[in-house]
Amino acid sequence: MANLTKLLENIDSNALVGEHLEACNYKVCGYWDEEDRYYEEIILPHTLISELISSSIGFTGKERFLQFKFILKTPVNTSKQLSDKIQKIGEIVLIYNENLEFVDERWMLDVDCPLLECYN
Numbered sequence: 001m002a003n004l005t006k007l008l009e010n011i012d013s014n015a016l017v018g019e020h021l022e023a024c025n026y027k028v029c030g031y032w033d034e035e036d037r038y039y040e041e042i043i044l045p046h047t048l049i050s051e052l053i054s055s056s057i058g059f060t061g062k063e064r065f066l067q068f069k070f071i072l073k074t075p076v077n078t079s080k081q082l083s084d085k086i087q088k089i090g091e092i093v094l095i096y097n098e099n100l101e102f103v104d105e106r107w108m109l110d111v112d113c114p115l116l117e118c119y120n
Contacts, residue, residue, distance in 0.1 A: 007100075008055055008066060017050040017070050020094055020105070033111050042109060043117035045074045049086065065103060066096045074115055089113045 026044040033039070050070040058065045070092050076085040090109035097103050111118050 005057065007098075008057060011066075011100075013052045013055065013068050013070075014050060016068060016094060016096075017052075017092065020092075020102070021048060021050075028107050028109065031107060031109065031111075033109070037111070037120075039111065039118050039120055041119045042111070043119075044072070044089070045115050047074045048089075049073045049075075050092075053091075064098045066098070066100070067093060068096075069093045072109075076115070087113065087115060089115055 021044070026046055026048070028042040028044065029040065031039045031042050050072055052068060053071055054067075054069045056067050058067055071088055072090045072092060073086045073088050076087050088110070090107060090113075092108075093106040094102070095104040095106075109116065
């Protein structure tokens with residue numbers, strides 16, 4: 001447990017979420033919103049800013065995992081220029097095994113946000 005705690009304290013969580021966003025090409029496929037509406041694809045802005053809001057170590061039976069929860073924000077585009085105003089567009093939870101291999105993701109997105117491109 002001490003090794004996982006040390007890993008959790010020293011990990012570059014922004015690099016993890018950045019790599020994940022690039023790996024999925026800033027797209028979320030097969031998303032169900034809170035009202036059970038299905039979206040085949042949601043395209044996220046490439047100007048995303050992530051902010052780690054929690055990290056934890058979990059257990060399922062004998063297996064341990066690391067969980068990171070991020071707020072996703074982006075600068076608001078005004079007149080084709082990025083402004084200082086930042087808008088939250090959602091959250092993502094990333095789960096990794098103790099070897100830092102990706103296991104799962106959970107998205108919570110504001111599908112009504114005009115900064116997201118949502119396709120049914």
